[in-house]
């Protein structure tokens with residue numbers, strides 16, 4: 001990883017889908033550019049108030065979009081991660097309660113294939129490592145949901161995120177909260 005948080009791919013090039021947008025290189029350059037404009041402008045702002053207003057506008061918009069990926073841009077590591085977890089946990093929540101042998105085999109194949117092709121290389125590599133010591137549990141819906149929750153918690157822990165209570169996976173991914181907010 002570069003000090004700025006840019007993650008490199010296996011060819012040593014900056015990897016967009018492995019990097020949080022807030023760390024992405026153009027954003028960094030833009031910030032540097034903007035901060036030098038601000039500096040230059042603040043030296044001139046007594047003589048040109050219109051220009052100052054424009055620059056201030058640009059500061060506000062730069063800061064507010066710092067960590068927000070524009071909707072028409074390719075996914076960063078966070079957006080891809082959120083969407084993928086949403087898909088995986090939802091898939092597990094609707095997996096058969098008592099899957100056939102063929103369904104269990106398909107799910108194992110799917111997870112193995114998924115771990116090879118997940119586009120963030122270093123994420124996929126960690127996942128494959130974890131799956132060696134904790135192979136997927138596919139014998140029931142409950143087992144799959146719990147396994148996935150635990151795998152996600154390992155990633156959460158590595159990233160310093162909160163650990164999710166795995167007894168709440170049905171509530172989070174299928175039934176919704178008891179207060180009816182989602183009904």
Ligand SMILES: Cc1cc2nc3c(=O)[nH]c(=O)nc-3n(C[C@H](O)[C@H](O)[C@H](O)COP(=O)(O)OP(=O)(O)OC[C@H]3O[C@@H](n4cnc5c(N)ncnc54)[C@H](O)[C@@H]3O)c2cc1C
Nearest residue numbers: 077078081082084085122123126127149150152153155164
């Ligand atoms: C396989 C995989 C590996 C990844 N590896 C990396 C990595 O190495 N480095 C990196 O920077 N990013 C990685 N990511 C992305 C990272 O996990 C997050 O998706 C991203 O940082 C966005 O986090 P978030 O806070 O929005 O919530 P996410 O972690 O995306 O979670 C989405 C929602 O799922 C729920 N949730 C959280 N934990 C659990 C759980 N244990 N069980 C069930 N539901 C839960 C919460 O409601 C949460 O809001 C990976 C993603 C995937 C799918």
